Amino acid sequence: xxxxxxxxxxxxxxxxxxxxxxxxxxxxxxxxxxxxxxxxxxxxxxxxxxxxxxxxxxxxxxxxxxxxxxxxxxxxxxxxxxxxxxxxxxxxxxxxxxxxxxxxxxxxxxxxx
Amino acid sequence: xxxxxxxxxxxxxxxxxxxxxxxxxxxxxxxxxxxxxxxxxxxxxxxxxxxxxxxxxxxxxxxxxxxxxxxxxxxxxxxxxxxxxxxxxxxxxxxxxxxxxxxxxxxxxxxxxxx
Numbered sequence: 001x002x003x004x005x006x007x008x009x010x011x012x013x014x015x016x017x018x019x020x021x022x023x024x025x026x027x028x029x030x031x032x033x034x035x036x037x038x039x040x041x042x043x044x045x046x047x048x049x050x051x052x053x054x055x056x057x058x059x060x061x062x063x064x065x066x067x068x069x070x071x072x073x074x075x076x077x078x079x080x081x082x083x084x085x086x087x088x089x090x091x092x093x094x095x096x097x098x099x100x101x102x103x104x105x106x107x108x109x110x111x112x113x
Numbered sequence: 114x115x116x117x118x119x120x121x122x123x124x125x126x127x128x129x130x131x132x133x134x135x136x137x138x139x140x141x142x143x144x145x146x147x148x149x150x151x152x153x154x155x156x157x158x159x160x161x162x163x164x165x166x167x168x169x170x171x172x173x174x175x176x177x178x179x180x181x182x183x184x185x186x187x188x189x190x191x192x193x194x195x196x197x198x199x200x201x202x203x204x205x206x207x208x209x210x211x212x213x214x215x216x217x218x219x220x221x222x223x224x225x226x227x228x
Contacts, residue, residue: 034215095215102158105153106153
C-alpha cells in the first residue's frame with residue numbers, strides 16, 4: 001500500500017530564511033509525487049509535481065523539490081521565504097490512473113517577521 | 114472559469130439525519146474524488162470515480178455513498194450522519210490526459226458539523 005510521511009508537523013522560519021519541508025513516500029511502482037499548499041479556509045493548490053525525467057522540479061511561487069529514489073524522498077525547498085508562504089503544505093503520492101492520491105498529514109509553516 | 118464547485122460550504126446536522134454534498138466540475142475531467150480532512154490527519158480518500166457510471170471505495174468509505182451519472186457531477190451522500198463524520202470535505206477532479214495528468218483540482222471545501 002502506498003503511504004506518505006511528513007515528519008515535521010510544524011515548522012517556524014524567519015522571513016527571508018531558507019525552507020525545507022521533508023516528505024518520504026512508500027510506493028510499489030514509479031510514483032507520481034505532488035506538493036500542495038492550503039491557505040486557511042481554502043482548498044488545496046498544486047505547487048509542483050514529479051512524474052519522470054529531471055529529478056529537480058520547479059513549481060510556482062519560487063518552490064522547488066528534488067526526487068531522490070534511493071531515499072524515497074521528495075523534499076520541498078525555497079531559498080527565501082516570504083510572509084505570504086505561511087500555510088499548510090501537503091505531500092502526496094499517486095498513480096496516473098484514477099487521479100487519486102495518498103496524502104501526508106501535512107506540515108504547518110509559520111513565518112516570523 | 115468555475116473549476117470545481119462544492120455546495121453547501123457549511124452545514125450542521127443532527128445525528129441520524131441525511132444529506133448530500135454536491136460537487137460539480139466544468140473541466141471535462143474523467144476522474145473525480147471525495148476526501149475528508151481532519152486535524153492532524155491530512156486528507157483521506159472516501160470514494161472516487163474514473164468516469165460516468167463507475168465508482169469505487171477509497172480509504173474511509175463507511176457511512177458514505179456516491180454515484181456518477183454524468184461527467185460533471187459527483188455527489189456525496191451521508192445516509193445517517195454520525196458525530197464521527199464531522200469534518201471538512203473536499204471534492205477534487207483530475208484529467209486523464211497530459212499535461213495535468215494525475216493533478217487534483219480541488220473545490221473550496223464543505224465544513225460539516227454533526228451534533
